Amino acid sequence: MxxxxxxxxxxxxxxxxxxxxxxxxxxxxxxxxxxxxxxxxxxxxxxxxxxxxxxxxxxxxxxxxxxxxxxxxxxxxxxxxxxxxxxxxxxxxxxxxxxxxxxxxxxxxxxxxxxxxxxxxxxxxxxxxxxxxxxxxxxxxxxxxxxxxxxxxxxxxxxxYLPAEHAAEIDELNGWIYDKINNGVYKTGFATKQEVYEAHVQNVFDGLDRVESILSDGRQYLVPGAGLSEADIRIYPTLIRFDAAYYVLFKCNIRSIRDGYPHIHRYLRNLYWNYPAFSDWTNFEHIKKCIQGYSSAGAANGIVPHGPVPSILPL
Ligand SMILES: N[C@@H](CCC(=O)N[C@@H](CS)C(=O)NCC(=O)O)C(=O)O
Incomplete structure (x- = not known):
């Protein structure tokens, strides 16, 4: 065994x-x-x-x-x-x-x-x-x-969702988005030394700043020529959990998506509200409970944080 x-x-x-x-x-x-x-x-x-x-x-x-x-x-x-x-x-x-x-x-x-x-x-x-x-x-x-x-x-x-003609561009985005955002929130949240946390939380927000700047031309997808692509599919689950979970649980709280990143916020709400494939499989109850689930030994005291309210704003 x-x-x-x-x-x-x-x-x-x-x-x-x-x-x-x-x-x-x-x-x-x-x-x-x-x-x-x-x-x-x-x-x-x-x-x-x-x-x-x-x-x-x-x-x-x-x-x-x-x-x-x-x-x-x-x-x-x-x-x-x-x-x-x-x-x-x-x-x-x-x-x-x-x-x-x-x-x-x-x-x-x-x-x-x-x-x-x-x-x-x-x-x-x-x-x-x-x-x-x-x-x-x-x-x-x-x-x-x-x-x-x-x-x-x-x-x-x-x-x-990985068309050959855009695969290199999607892979390039996947690489740094994984490091700074998808895995970045975990590296921040699981850090057990202050200086390690500080470096990673900065890295997360550098990544979000970069995504915000890419989306600032009003595009709906990270790689517009590809339409909805793997780059969007991979970033969505982290972005949709950000304000409800990572901001609180993982102390990624320099800014929230809702209040600090207007272009990411618009982009995220478009994916959520216009694609049932995203919204049907986004369960805010489970997402908010995870704070309790991951923090049983910490300061959460078994409490599920209430906000944000509503869990996602309308378009
Ligand atoms: N590389 C894996 C990572 C999956 C992963 O880390 N899942 C977490 C949940 S968010 C897990 O199951 N953690 C349980 C553990 O680490 O004990 C993947 O992307 O499929």
Whole structure:
């Protein structure tokens, strides 16, 4: 059996949080161990998690709701990791193996697995194996792997969010947005030394300043020529959680999006209000509860912060 690590410890002795490399990195393709098949795969997710939600947004954009199943975990990251507790109406339990904890899914595949038990997990119900636990790869799998199963005439068929002619530009944005914003908020929030926190919080706001300046020409998408693209899909889950969660929980509070970044705020509300694939899979209740979930040992005292009110402003 794998030895346990501490789920609640995120930073090393130098006060720095370093995200581990995901280890399940297979794909879904015809003729492989994991061929595309309706109803064969399930995504294990927590709705508080931005990495998991990017896979849900793509699942919805690609109209794969009838093809790939979803299991929603409880909102709280406990000392045993994510659980299948069913305290909210969204929580599904584990419909495949009937497990109680996400770590049991990992150990079902690999009894020796001893790294972090993260979501999302893309799981093959037939082989009972984890296909992939890296969201940036899962979304790319979803762009194409199931296209042959989509009905003819479906606008999602053949639609990729990484068009070849814009791939380099999207990758360039992904690189620094990951470092400064997506992962930047975690590096800030999990820092356990003041000077480490100070450096990272500045980095987050440098990143937001840069995004604000890109969007200041009024564009609706980060790469206008590509329309909605992976760059937007990857930044959205962090931006939508920013004021409700990261501003409070991770002390990313130099400015809020709502009051400090008019162009990002406009851009974010456009994505939320005009794309059900984003809003349907944005659950502010779970997002706000995560503050309680992540801070059980800290000053949160089990209280879920009330604001911001409303959770998102109208367009
Ligand atoms: N590289 C992974 C990161 C996923 C990740 O860190 N998920 C967090 C939730 S937001 C998690 O499950 N954390 C549990 C833990 O670290 O114990 C991905 O993008 O898929």
């Amino acid at each position: 794998a030895k346990d690590h501490s789920v609640t410890q995120h930073a090393g002795s130098d006060g720095q949080f370093r995200r581990q490399e995901s280890t399940f990195r297979s794909t879904i393709a015809p003729g492989t161990e994991h061929p595309p098949e309706k109803g064969r795969y399930i995504l294990y997710v927590a709705l508080i998690c931005p990495w998991a939600c990017r896979t849900l947004h793509v699942r919805a954009l690609k109209q794969l709701e009838d093809i790939i199943d979803v299991a929603v975990l409880d909102w709280q990251l406990t000392e045993k990791g994510w659980t299948f507790n069913r305290r909210t109406k969204e929580a599904t339990g584990d419909p495949v193996l009937g497990k109680q904890l996400i770590r049991e899914i990992y150990h079902h595949d690999d009894p020796d697995y001893s790294l972090r038990y993260t979501v999302p997990v893309l799981f093959d119900k037939k082989t009972e194996k984890i296909v992939n636990n890296e969201s940036s790869e899962i979304i790319r799998i979803l762009y194409t792997a199931f296209d042959e199963l989509l009905p003819d005439g479906s606008p999602a068929k053949g639609k990729t």
